[in-house]
Amino acid sequence: xxxxxxxxxxxxxxxxxxxxxxxxxxxxxxxxxxxxxxxxxxxxxxxxxxxxxxxxxxxxxxxxxxxxxxxxxxxxxxxxxxxxxxxxxxxxxxxxxxxxxxxxxxxxxxxxxxxxxxxxxxxxxxxxxxxxxxxxxxxxxxxxxxxxxxxxxxxxxxxxxxxxxxxxxxxxxxxxxxxxxxxxxxxxxxxxxxxxxxxxxxxxxxxxxxxxxxxxxxxxxxxxxxxxxxxxxxxxxxxxxxxxxxxxxxxxxxxxxxxxxxxxxxxxxxxxxxxxxxxxxxxxxxxxxxxxxxxxxxxxxxxxxxxxxxxxxxxxxxxxxxxxxxxxxxxxxxxxxxxxxxxxxxxxxxxxxxxxxxxxxxxxxxxxxxxxxxxxxxxxxxxxxxxxxxxxxxxxxxxxxxxxxxxxxxxxxxxxx
Amino acid sequence: xxxxxxxxxxxxxxxxxxxxxxxxxxxxxxxxxxxxxxxxxxxxxxxxxxxxxxxxxxxxxxxxxxxxxxxxxxxxxxxxxxxxxxxxxxxxxxxxxxxxxxxxxxxxxxxxxxxxxxxxxxxxxxxxxxxxxxxxxxxxxxxxxxxxxxxxxxxxxxxxxxxxxxxxxxxxxxxxxxxxxxxxxxxxxxxxxxxxxxxxxxxxxxxxxxxxxxxxxxxxxxxxxxxxxxxxxxxxxxxxxxxxxxxxxxxxxxxxxxxxxxxxxxxxxxxxxxxxxxxxxxxxxxxxxxxxxxxxxxxxxxxxxxxxxxxxxxxxxxxxxxxxxxxxxxxxxxxxxxxxxxxxxxxxxxxxxxxxxxxxxxxxxxxxxxxxxxxxxxxxx
Numbered sequence: 086x087x088x089x090x091x092x093x094x095x096x097x098x099x100x101x102x103x104x105x106x107x108x109x110x111x112x113x114x115x116x117x118x119x120x121x122x123x124x125x126x127x128x129x130x131x132x133x134x135x136x137x138x139x140x141x142x143x144x145x146x147x148x149x150x151x152x153x154x155x156x157x158x159x160x161x162x163x164x165x166x167x168x169x170x171x172x173x174x175x176x177x178x179x180x181x182x183x184x185x186x187x188x189x190x191x192x193x194x195x196x197x198x199x200x201x202x203x204x205x206x207x208x209x210x211x212x213x214x215x216x217x218x219x220x221x222x223x224x225x226x227x228x229x230x231x232x233x234x235x236x237x238x239x240x241x242x243x244x245x246x247x248x249x250x251x252x253x254x255x256x257x258x259x260x261x262x263x264x265x266x267x268x269x270x271x272x273x274x275x276x277x278x279x280x281x282x283x284x285x286x287x288x289x290x291x292x293x294x295x296x297x298x299x300x301x302x303x304x305x306x307x308x309x310x311x312x313x314x315x316x317x318x319x320x321x322x323x324x325x326x327x328x329x330x331x332x333x334x335x336x337x338x339x340x341x342x343x344x345x346x347x348x349x350x351x352x353x354x355x356x357x358x359x360x361x362x363x364x365x366x367x368x369x370x371x372x373x374x375x376x377x378x379x380x381x382x383x384x385x386x387x388x389x390x391x392x393x394x395x396x397x398x399x400x401x402x403x404x405x406x407x408x409x410x411x412x413x414x415x416x417x418x419x420x421x422x423x424x425x426x427x428x429x430x431x432x433x434x435x436x437x438x439x440x441x442x443x444x445x446x447x448x449x450x451x452x453x454x455x456x457x458x459x460x461x462x463x464x465x466x467x468x469x470x471x472x473x474x475x476x477x478x479x480x481x482x483x484x485x486x487x488x489x490x491x492x493x494x495x496x497x498x499x500x501x502x
Numbered sequence: 503x504x505x506x507x508x509x510x511x512x513x514x515x516x517x518x519x520x521x522x523x524x525x526x527x528x529x530x531x532x533x534x535x536x537x538x539x540x541x542x543x544x545x546x547x548x549x550x551x552x553x554x555x556x557x558x559x560x561x562x563x564x565x566x567x568x569x570x571x572x573x574x575x576x577x578x579x580x581x582x583x584x585x586x587x588x589x590x591x592x593x594x595x596x597x598x599x600x601x602x603x604x605x606x607x608x609x610x611x612x613x614x615x616x617x618x619x620x621x622x623x624x625x626x627x628x629x630x631x632x633x634x635x636x637x638x639x640x641x642x643x644x645x646x647x648x649x650x651x652x653x654x655x656x657x658x659x660x661x662x663x664x665x666x667x668x669x670x671x672x673x674x675x676x677x678x679x680x681x682x683x684x685x686x687x688x689x690x691x692x693x694x695x696x697x698x699x700x701x702x703x704x705x706x707x708x709x710x711x712x713x714x715x716x717x718x719x720x721x722x723x724x725x726x727x728x729x730x731x732x733x734x735x736x737x738x739x740x741x742x743x744x745x746x747x748x749x750x751x752x753x754x755x756x757x758x759x760x761x762x763x764x765x766x767x768x769x770x771x772x773x774x775x776x777x778x779x780x781x782x783x784x785x786x787x788x789x790x791x792x793x794x795x796x797x798x799x800x801x802x803x804x805x806x807x808x809x810x811x812x813x814x815x816x817x818x819x820x821x822x823x824x825x826x827x828x829x830x831x832x833x834x835x836x837x838x839x840x841x842x843x844x845x846x847x848x849x850x851x852x853x854x855x856x857x858x859x860x861x862x863x864x865x866x867x868x869x870x871x872x873x874x875x876x877x878x879x880x881x882x883x
Contacts, residue, residue, distance in 0.1 A: 133651030140650060141679065141715050169509040173649075180712050266513045266556075268520035296524060322705065329563050332524050 135159035140180045147192030149179035152210035166203045170196030170264050178324040191404050194324045196264030198391045216461040226397035226407050229464035230373040238473045240363025244480050245414045249359035250372045252409040253352035253400045255391040261401045262326040270333040273353045280382035281337045290339035295331035344375050352400050369469050407461025412472045419451035420486035433497040434475035462501045510554045518542035523563045531594045532562035532575030549586050553579030553647050564706040574787050577707045579647030581774045599844040608780035608790050611847035614756040620856035623746030627863045628797045632742035633755045635792040636735035636783045638774040644784045645709040657716040660731050663765035664720045673722035678714035727758050735783050752852050790844025795852045802834030803869035816882045817858035
């Protein structure tokens with residue numbers, strides 16, 4: 086067993102200590118400011134003042150650019166996390182990708198768990214904007230993976246073609262994809278596939294490493310729509326997530342092809358439960374069971390997921406904090422989708438639509454990917470219930486329109502419960 | 503990535519074996535030279551500005567290469583990279599530059615009067631003539647590693663220096679981020695505008711960070727002398743004109759470069775140069791002269807001749823499409839330029855192009871008339 090990696094504190098209550106360790110390194114950094122030291126700890130080499138280094142964000146439209154003032158930049162630009170991650174590294178993707186006039190991207194990433202602490206002055210503002218006012222300073226995020234609380238969740242397959250729930254998990258003590266070294270990334274792979282190998286019954290499965298995959302395995306994974314590619318989106322490549330591709334990347338799935346884990350893509354792990362048809366309840370049950378099993382298995386070996394009570398599960402992109410959960414269906418709504426009230430209905434139900442190819446794709450025919458908008462501030466159970474209730478409403482609307490009846494825009498549901 | 507070396511300290515916690523990249527599917531110069539032993543030896547080092555071994559090789563790790571084209575697979579982050587990591591870079595340089603040894607000395611010769619001929623390449627065949635090189639400014643990190651502050655300082659210094667040029671070299675700077683639509687279109691029409699790099703070879707090394715901040719194009723009023731600021735190198739300097747008067751192009755090139763060098767020196771910043779590697783640039787393939795002298799030349803018959811590649815090889819020339827590296831030839835028109843960069847002086851390389859292109863045109867004319875060209879086959883230079 087590799088012992089050169091930082092071992093995890095066994096209790097989540099000790100998370101605060103990691104933050105203090107980070108602050109200690111900042112003090113060291115302060116004393117070493119403006120010096121070149123071959124053997125230095127955390128410090129930032131700086132020849133130019135912050136004002137000379139401040140990025141030009143005048144043409145930018147992303148959350149980072151909205152909140153990174155020269156003052157905030159000056160305050161944070163000399164700091165590093167204990168692993169050496171800097172503000173400039175965190176914001177590089179947002180500097181390089183000004184954004185789109187209509188879509189507001191996040192514009193920054195975390196290189197490790199401590200990034201959210203060390204650069205809290207900018208991350209908290211970004212989180213607040215992205216997560217509709219959620220304030221990490223004084224709000225707590227509820228985690229609830231008890232699928233028995235779900236009511237309903239079995240949709241009419243005349244409308245719902247497939248159901249899916251995804252999230253991400255990070256392994257505490259190892260840097261995140263933008264910053265991880267090759268050794269850390271390989272360790273993430275080792276820890277995760279070791280745990281997945283312990284899954285049994287309907288969860289038993291197999292790992293396919295991207296570097297070792299043969300042609301047939303690759304083709305099968307493509308046909309199953311499981312294979313992920315090297316990221317091409319500049320949002321991801323500019324953050325450094327694609328370094329050393331395809332080293333230590335891979336796909337694990339159970340034999341029944343209903344539970345899937347991506348290793349070292351945009352996060353340490355992306356966990357997906359899915360099946361054809363409308364049984365969202367079962368999909369979520371498997372999701373919770375699988376996640377809890379994996380967590381138990383890694384804890385047996387002394388590892389933990391990154392989590393804290395303000396930010397929930399810690400992932401690379403601030404947009405995925407909290408639950409990191411996207412629960413969705415592919416649903417056919419030929420009449421409702423043409424109704425001008427459709428966007429408003431979705432909005433009030435706190436749902437979003439995407440094309441069936443995922444984010445950034447267009448809908449094909451009348452089939453949409455409908456999923457929860459929110460990630461942080463509500464629990465997994467709450468969000469999945471929101472999707473179930475919402476999709477039920479959409480299907481009711483579709484049926485009403487089929488019968489020539491009129492539909493109503495529902496009252497907006499509250500964001501933080 | 504710029505600023506310090508704290509990330510490398512993290513890596514040192516893990517063994518060399520745990521960090522060593524998987525190069526089993528790679529075919530580039532870096533992958534040919536790097537071994538686990540060499541990686542172990544060099545991984546703890548850094549240049550004074552904090553550039554590390556992994557920074558040097560990242561582009562080569564991320565881009566395994568092409569079965570037919572051998573890419574370099576590493577870059578320099580500053581002048582000292584070539585010294586601190588010489589055990590990796592010297593063998594790469596030797597392999598890439600035809601056996602150039604670590605003890606060899608490179609000759610710089612920017613005296614255009616040493617060029618013989620070159621003013622009379624047949625304009626019926628030679629559409630345009632061009633000479634380009636790069637220059638790096640001492641005291642600043644190179645594009646893969648520089649901070650925004652440094653890159654802006656390079657731009658400021660360059661704009662000031664270029665602003666002092668006079669006579670037929672007098673010109674104007676167009677910052678990429680301040681350009682108007684009209685200026686942009688004009689630069690595109692003139693074939694002067696450079697884009698944000700799309701090649702993964704360049705992107706993986708970090709050269710495109712913060713685009714288009716502190717990038718720009720300067721050119722003289724006559725549009726015959728052009729400088730790119732902060733693209734793949736601090737400066738890329740280009741002299742060009744339509745037709746076959748390579749001598750005039752080279753004259754202007756040398757005069758302009760010499761003047762620019764003086765202007766930078768007056769500001770306390772020499773160009774990066776040493777007697778072993780010549781002019782120091784980001785990519786090891788551009789060391790020495792960093793010079794590519796070339797013509798766009800019509801060779802529809804010769805290019806179909808079975809010995810075309812061999813002729814070029816013997817003349818120490820290379821062919822590209824008229825869109826530059828990685829493009830295909832259109833309509834029998836080729837970009838023919840010197841293959842070498844290091845180990846020959848500027849004058850020697852341009853002489854090779856002038857003499858070589860002259861011969862190619864003679865052969866083209868023979869083939870046009872249906873005559874043989876075997877007797878004209880050159881010896882290996």
